[in-house]
Each structure stands twice: as C-alpha cells, then as structure tokens.
Amino acid sequence: MGEINIKQLACELNLSAATVSRALRDSHEISSETKARVLEMAKKLNYEPNPFASNLRGQKSKTIAVIVPEIANNFFSLAINGIEEVARERDYHVLIYQTHESSAIETSFLNRLLSGRVDGVLISLACENVDKEHFKKISNQLPVVFFDRVHDDIDGVKITTDDYESAYNAVQHLIENGCKKIGYLSALNALSTGKKRLQGYLDALKDNDFPDDGNLIMKSGANNDENYTLIKNFIAEHKPDGILSSIEELAMPCYYACKELNLNIPVDLKLISFSNLAHAQLLNPSLTTINQPAFEIGVEAAGILFKIFNKRWYEPNQTIILKSNLIKRESTRAIA
Amino acid sequence: MGEINIKQLACELNLSAATVSRALRDSHEISSETKARVLEMAKKLNYEPNPFASNLRGQKSKTIAVIVPEIANNFFSLAINGIEEVARERDYHVLIYQTHESSAIETSFLNRLLSGRVDGVLISLACENVDKEHFKKISNQLPVVFFDRVHDDIDGVKITTDDYESAYNAVQHLIENGCKKIGYLSALNALSTGKKRLQGYLDALKDNDFPDDGNLIMKSGANNDENYTLIKNFIAEHKPDGILSSIEELAMPCYYACKELNLNIPVDLKLISFSNLAHAQLLNPSLTTINQPAFEIGVEAAGILFKIFNKRWYEPNQTIILKSNLIKRESTRAIA
DNA sequence: TTTATTTACGTAAACGTTTACGGAATAATA
DNA sequence: TATTATTCCGTAAACGTTTACGTAAATAAA
Numbered sequence: 126m127g128e129i130n131i132k133q134l135a136c137e138l139n140l141s142a143a144t145v146s147r148a149l150r151d152s153h154e155i156s157s158e159t160k161a162r163v164l165e166m167a168k169k170l171n172y173e174p175n176p177f178a179s180n181l182r183g184q185k186s187k188t189i190a191v192i193v194p195e196i197a198n199n200f201f202s203l204a205i206n207g208i209e210e211v212a213r214e215r216d217y218h219v220l221i222y223q224t225h226e227s228s229a230i231e232t233s234f235l236n237r238l239l240s241g242r243v244d245g246v247l248i249s250l251a252c253e254n255v256d257k258e259h260f261k262k263i264s265n266q267l268p269v270v271f272f273d274r275v276h277d278d279i280d281g282v283k284i285t286t287d288d289y290e291s292a293y294n295a296v297q298h299l300i301e302n303g304c305k306k307i308g309y310l311s312a313l314n315a316l317s318t319g320k321k322r323l324q325g326y327l328d329a330l331k332d333n334d335f336p337d338d339g340n341l342i343m344k345s346g347a348n349n350d351e352n353y354t355l356i357k358n359f360i361a362e363h364k365p366d367g368i369l370s371s372i373e374e375l376a377m378p379c380y381y382a383c384k385e386l387n388l389n390i391p392v393d394l395k396l397i398s399f400s401n402l403a404h405a406q407l408l409n410p411s412l413t414t415i416n417q418p419a420f421e422i423g424v425e426a427a428g429i430l431f432k433i434f435n436k437r438w439y440e441p442n443q444t445i446i447l448k449s450n451l452i453k454r455e456s457t458r459a460i461a
Numbered sequence: 462m463g464e465i466n467i468k469q470l471a472c473e474l475n476l477s478a479a480t481v482s483r484a485l486r487d488s489h490e491i492s493s494e495t496k497a498r499v500l501e502m503a504k505k506l507n508y509e510p511n512p513f514a515s516n517l518r519g520q521k522s523k524t525i526a527v528i529v530p531e532i533a534n535n536f537f538s539l540a541i542n543g544i545e546e547v548a549r550e551r552d553y554h555v556l557i558y559q560t561h562e563s564s565a566i567e568t569s570f571l572n573r574l575l576s577g578r579v580d581g582v583l584i585s586l587a588c589e590n591v592d593k594e595h596f597k598k599i600s601n602q603l604p605v606v607f608f609d610r611v612h613d614d615i616d617g618v619k620i621t622t623d624d625y626e627s628a629y630n631a632v633q634h635l636i637e638n639g640c641k642k643i644g645y646l647s648a649l650n651a652l653s654t655g656k657k658r659l660q661g662y663l664d665a666l667k668d669n670d671f672p673d674d675g676n677l678i679m680k681s682g683a684n685n686d687e688n689y690t691l692i693k694n695f696i697a698e699h700k701p702d703g704i705l706s707s708i709e710e711l712a713m714p715c716y717y718a719c720k721e722l723n724l725n726i727p728v729d730l731k732l733i734s735f736s737n738l739a740h741a742q743l744l745n746p747s748l749t750t751i752n753q754p755a756f757e758i759g760v761e762a763a764g765i766l767f768k769i770f771n772k773r774w775y776e777p778n779q780t781i782i783l784k785s786n787l788i789k790r791e792s793t794r795a796i797a
Numbered sequence: 798t799t800t801a802t803t804t805a806c807g808t809a810a811a812c813g814t815t816t817a818c819g820g821a822a823t824a825a826t827a
Numbered sequence: 828t829a830t831t832a833t834t835c836c837g838t839a840a841a842c843g844t845t846t847a848c849g850t851a852a853a854t855a856a857a
Contacts, residue, residue, distance in 0.1 A: 128577065128602070130843055141807050146845060156805060173576035177522070178843035181513040181812045188556075196545060197538040197756075206533040209559050218578070220524075220554050223545055240509035241464065242554070266464070380743050402740075407716050409745030420533075466813055477837050482815060492835060514813035517842045 129170050138166055149174070180241075188218040189430060190238050192248040194226045194274070199373065199401035200419045201249065204272065207423025208247060215431060217244075228253040235263050243267070245430045247423075249274040252313045268433045272426040273417070275444070277317040282433070283444040284426045288318055291415045291449045292325025295369050295397045298413070298451065300333050302459040304367030304395055307335070308359065310375040312345040322371045322399070341365060345375055357382040360394065367457075370398035376412065395457040399449075410455035417449045465506050474502055485510070516577075524554040525766060526574050528584040530562045530610070535709065535737035536755045537585065540608065543759025544583060551767060553580075564589040571599050579603070581766045583759075585610040588649045604769045608762040609753070611780075613653040618769070619780040620762045624654055627751045627785045628661025631705050631733045634749070634787065636669050638795040640703030640731055643671070644695065646711040648681040658707045658735070677701060681711055693718040696730065703793075706734035712748065731793040735785075746791035753785045 135145045140159070148155045148163035155163075166172075180186045191208055193201045205221065212219045220243060224231040228251045238246060245268040252274070260279045263269060272284040299307050309326045313319025323342070331337070343359045346352050356378045360368075370376035376398030380390070388394050390410055397413040405412040425445060432438040471478045476495070484491045484499035491499075502508075516522045527544055529537045541557065548555045556579060560567040564587045574582060581604040588610070596615045599605060608620040635643050645662045649655025659678070667673070679695045682688050692714045696704075706712035712734030716726070724730050726746055733749040741748040761781060768774040 128575075131845095132843075142844080143808080143846075144806055147806090150845085154805060159805080171572070171575070173573065175517070175843050176576055176578045177513040177517040178812090179845075181511070181517055181814085182843080182845045184812075186513070195542070196532075197535075197542040199533075202533040202538040205557070206531070206559065209532060209557060213558075218556050219558075221541070221545060221557050222549075222555075223542065236507070237509065239464075239507070240512055242512045377740050377743065380740075404713050404716075404738075404744070407713065407744045408740070409743060409747075411745075467815095468813075478814080479816075479838080480836055483836085486815085490835060495835080511813050514842090515815075517844085518813080518815045520842075 129172050130175065131172070134163075134167060134170060134172050137170070138162060184241065186242060186244050187216065188220060188243045189427070190220045190222060190234075190243040190246045192222045192224060192231060192234055192246060194224050194249065194251055196221065196223050199403065200273070200417060203401060203419035204249070204423035204426075207420040207425075208427045209423075211424055211427035211431070217431075224251040226251045226253060228255050232256060232259055235259070239263065239266055244434060245269065247272060247426050247430060250276055250316055252315055252319070254315045255279065268430060270426045270430045270433070272422050274313065274316050274318050276315075277320075280442050282429055282438070282441065284422050284429070284447065285318065285444060286417045286422070286447050286449045288321040288449075289325040289328075291399070291451065292322040292369060292371075293329040294325075294451055295415055296326050296329035297333075298453065298457060299367040299369065299395055299397060300329070300335075302391075302395060302457055304365075306341065306363075306365045307367040307369065308341045308343065308363060308365035310343050310345065310356065310359075310368060310370040310372075310379075312372045312375060314344065319371060326369055345372075349374070349378070353378040353381060357385060360388070361386055365394065367395045368397070370396070370400075373398055373400035373402060376400060380408070390456050391458045392460055397457050405452070406454065408456075410458075413454045413457040414452050415449050416452055418447050421447060465508050466511065467508070470499075470503060470506060470508050473506070474498060520577065522578060522580050523552065524556060524579045525763070526556045526558060526570075526579040526582045528558045528560060528567060528570055528582060530560050530585065530587055532557065532559050535739065536609070536753060539737060539755035540585070540759035540762075543756040543761075544763045545759075547760055547763035547767070553767075560587040562587045562589060564591050568592060568595055571595070575599065575602055580770060581605065583608060583762050583766060586612055586652055588651055588655070590651045591615065604766060606762045606766045606769070608758050610649065610652050610654050612651075613656075616778050618765055618774070618777065620758050620765070620783065621654065621780060622753045622758070622783050622785045624657040624785075625661040625664075627735070627787065628658040628705060628707070629665040630661075630787055631751055632662050632665035633669075634789065634793060635703040635705065635731055635733060636665070636671075638727075638731060638793055640701075642677065642699075642701045643703040643705065644677045644679060644699060644701035646679050646681065646692065646695075646704060646706040646708075646715075648708045648711060650680065655707060662705055681708075685710070685714070689714040689717060693721060696724070697722055701730065703731040704733070706732070706736075709734055709736035709738060712736060716744070726792050727794045728796050733793050741788070742790065744792075746794075749790045749793040750788050751785050752788055754783050757783060 131142045131145050135142045145163050148160045191205055195201060209219050222234045231251045247270050249272050255276060257278050264281055270282045275283040275285055296307060311323055340363055346355050352375060360382055379396050383390050390396050400414040401417060401419050405414045467478045467481050471481045481499050484496045527541055531537060545555050558570045567587045583606050585608050591612060593614050600617055606618045611619040611621055632643060647659055676699055682691050696718055715732050719726050719730060726732055736750040737753060737755050741750045
C-alpha cells in the first residue's frame, strides 16, 4: 500500500533514482543541497528502501541467524538477549531457530540458511550427535560462531565457559563441605561442553582419592518425566550425599525427588548445578549454582561475528573461554 | 562461494531458468520426467533459491517479526517458543526484536519493518505510553497481531488472557484465606493488560466490602533495584497481610523484602503473582501463581497471523481471551 | 586559449527469481 | 486433411535497488 519506492521518490524530486540512492547513502558524488532535499523528502514520504532489492544487489542481508536448542531456557534466552542488543546497535536483524535438540532439524535450518538469507550464524549445538562433515561445508560458505554448546571435532570460532574448571571446583566444593559419595547428572555427552564438565568431575574425584565408581554417573533421559524417574531411582539406589548436575533441567527434579524420598537438602544430600536460574536464591533450600555469563556470551559471540564480517578477525579456530561463577548457597552447606 | 543459482542449474540441465523454476514449484506446465530431472539435479547441487530474489519478485518474505519487551523473561520466551514452532511448520522465518519497554525503540522497529521485510508482525507492547496514531498507519500497511500486552485504544486482532478475572479471583483467594489488608503491586499501567488486572483487584475488594485505600496500590519503578526499595518500604509502611503482584518481576523482591523485614510468608503476608516461573513450586515458600498459557498464546497469535495471510480471517478487531490458571501454593496458605 | 580535472548527475546494467506471453510440437476433433 | 486443443518449454520483462560508466558543465592547470 503505502510502499513507496525509490523511483517515486526520485520522480517527486525531479532526480534520477541513482542520484537519490547515492544521496541516501551519503555519497561524495552528490551536492550537499541535493542531499538535503532528498533526505527531507525521504523523511516526509516515510521512504524505507526495500531490503530485498538492496540485499539482492549488494549480496548482504544485514541479518544474522541464531540457532539454539530451546528459546524458553534461562541460559539461551539471556544469550539471545545479548545477541539482539549487539545486532541492534549495528542495525542488524536477528532470526531465531530452535532445534529442540534435534540435529536433523539443525542441519535443515543450516541448509536453508545457505541461500544467502543471512550474513552469518550463531549456533549452540543440539546435544545429539552431529554430522561433522556437513558443518565443514557450511562454514566454508557462511561465517559461523559457536557458543556454549560446542564440539571439539568441528572447527570454528567458539565461545564457551570454563566448563572443566567449573565442574572440578564444584566437586571440590562438595568435598570440602563433607561429601563422601558424589553423583553426577550428565547431559550433553556428545558435545565437548558436556565432556569437559564430566572430566572436571572425574578429575576432581581422582585428585581427592575418591574411588572411581561409574555407577555414580547418571545419564539423562529423553524428557522431563523420564528424567524425574531416573533421578529418583538414581538417588534411591546409590544414595549419593552430593550431586553435581550438569544442567539446570536435571537439578530441579532433584528437589522433587528428595521430597518424595524424604531426604533433606543439604543434610542428606548436597546439590550443585550449572544454572542460570535468576532466583536460585529463593529456592528451598537455595541452590548453589555454577552461573554462566550467558548475556556476555551472547554479546561476545555476536561481536566476533561482526568482526568476521568486517575482516577484523584473524583466528578462524580460536576458542574464547569466559569464566563461570560459583555461587555457594544453602544446598551445599556443610553440616556441623 | 558455493552459491549456485537457477541459471547455472538450468544450464547444467540444458533447460531454461523458467522451466527449472516451474519444475521446482511443481507447475503443471512441466512434464513429470523433466520435474524429476530438475529435482534430482537441484538436490545434487544443493540448490537453494535466493530468498531475496524470490521475495523481490513475489513481494512475499516468508518472514514474520516478533516484537517483545524482553526475551529473557519466562512469559515471553515461552510465547516465542510457540511462535517459532508454528512458523517452522509453515517454513516461515522469525525475526525477533526487544524494546526494553521503550516505545521509541518499538516505533523505530515498526518503521523499519514497513519496508516489506516481513509479511506480518506479532507484538507485545512496551509498557510506556504509545503513539496510537502511529499504530494505525502501521496496521494499514502490515498485518499485526497483538498478544498479552495490548491496548484498548489501538485497533487490531488481540490475544490476551482473562486478566480481569484472574486478578479478581486472586484477590478473592487472598480474602478467603484470611487477608484483611491487601496490597497491589501494579505495572503496565498504560496498557489495558495492566488496567484490567488493577480493575479486577479493585472490584474484588469492593465486592467484599473492603475499604477503598489507594495507598495499598504500589506503582513499580524504573528498575529492579528501585523496585526492591519501593517494595520494602511499601510493605514496611503499609503492612499489608496480602499482596497481589501484577508481574513476576515485582513478586520476587517481596521474598527478599520479607526476609529483610523479618516477615513470614504466608503467616504475616500472603503473596500471589502473575507469573510463568517454571519452578514456583520450589520457592521458599512455594509461590501461588496466576499462570498464563504463554506457549499457547504464541501458538494462537501466530496461527491467526497465518490465517490473515491466507485471507481466512475476517475479524479485524477480535480479541481472543485465553484462560490463566490459578495455582494455589504455600505463599497464600490459610493460617489456622 | 587549450587541455586536464573535478563536480554532479543520468543511463543502463546487474543481482536471481517468477511469470505473462508466445510458440512449436503433438494429440484430438471435425 | 484441416482445424483446434493440449502439452511443454523458451523469451523477456519485472521486482527495487546499487553502481560502473558516461557526460555535460564548471573549474583548474597548462
């Protein structure tokens, strides 16, 4: 309807479309008076250049894609928040896609994005096994920055947190506060993110001369209901006095399971989890968390993507590691 | 790089670009053998049509925009989740923008979207006062569906929840459980969403012959820190024995304030809040919430937008109201 | 004065699709 | 056989920009 284009604008001004285009882009080939006239008329008629025409001509989309497992997740929504803010500063647009942890969907999204719809992609991998070869093809055609959920076997720029150290320190904290039998709720096993957390757990146990008991590692299931059952049985059977949960989604069920099993946190069981829950402080008991700088990860990842766009990034395989924050609360309090 | 276009594909097949295009869109003008050949070669060469060229030609973007105040918010992230799923089913792309409650930013986003970048917009309004005239211009040029944060003075299709009834019932619940002096933490005052919640509160008080005391209505401040101070002072000064919070962001500080003031929830103060916190159950004490069907709102809103696209929507000003769910928990327990 | 340079703008091509139009070959009908 | 309809495909224009190229006028340099 209102859709006014550059030709009509030019006509209104008795100029050619080329002149108008150049004036709007502040070209030195246009006199300042003409520029002023054009700007004024453009404002008056509410002219907005058609992005598809621009993009088609210029092969730039001014758009980036963000691919995450889930949007409704404390970590990812914060990361997207950071990404959006950076994009906005640069007048870029942000497309979002969620994979629901399916690498098939992930691959399908990536393929669709190869058409030039976006200038670059920020991705946090689905936890399923990935087709690494496919990723190589992708990143040859499109700048990609990985964040948080990364894979060692896939080359690329990566922003992560200090997963190994965080897990290690978490276990150390449990031990210092009296735990003798520490369980691990594992997830993201196919990704280096998950592997590092697990390794941190294992090494901390070893360094403290804890026995190497594979039974204390629980693998997460397919959905929340299954996870709850798994966790309840895990606790009931193995009776750990401390648990490190590799993701928030596995820590919450521990509360319910402990209530069901009549176990007191932290007396009978101390709990610590990777989590970006805003109000871990208000849980009963308050939850000791490994808090990842989610917003900053988003900002950093987006920032690097823009550096790549501007040819100001020279480390195609660099991994940037931000520090997580261990926040000690009631759920791991030492019992006198 | 790899970017293959329809001409190269056509060349490879000894066909014209037109034939290839038609074959890919399954036109009846193309023989089935040719179609098969084209499809095969397209798959083989990983051909993806350039969306900008298609959009430019067809004046369709296959993209929708979602404008929300904040992404990192339990309600909005769930709504976006719903929207994304519906969009995905239809092979649509989703752009997200956050206004951080600024109507200036909101207006600026909307203006940029008028260029044809998207086929439609889903918006949840910023809580600042809005330029209603501007919205009229917008919705003449672009299909817009409002969700949750809506404004009575702005025409359009709207998806909301039963804000009035929810607030009314919440207050009724507080009264039934013994509250004599019920405060209201107000927000979104410029929007009908906020006005209806407030009115529900007021009418419930009136219907129960409670005195009309404006002092018991607290207006939210500019940020979390200010809100905390406001709330603490509010509780300390007016000593309500019940509080209805119109948004989750005002309920959480109540916990901290009560701890600070040595007040026990629910003994000294009962608390209920509009909230989509996943684990309200685990708070200390567990929080009674008015749970909005956030995901469903997203699904519904997106569904209607697609109906509008397909000319299957005939009610330009209909408001669809979904029901919220009052979940009673410890924070409003009656004290014997 | 002649020639070179700069300024300021217009013309037209290009980006990669889709589609109106047309046409040749084949099949159907008279 | 002559006419009409159908099938299948190609040509070219169009979508709205941006930009290489050209050019006329004005200015500077020779």
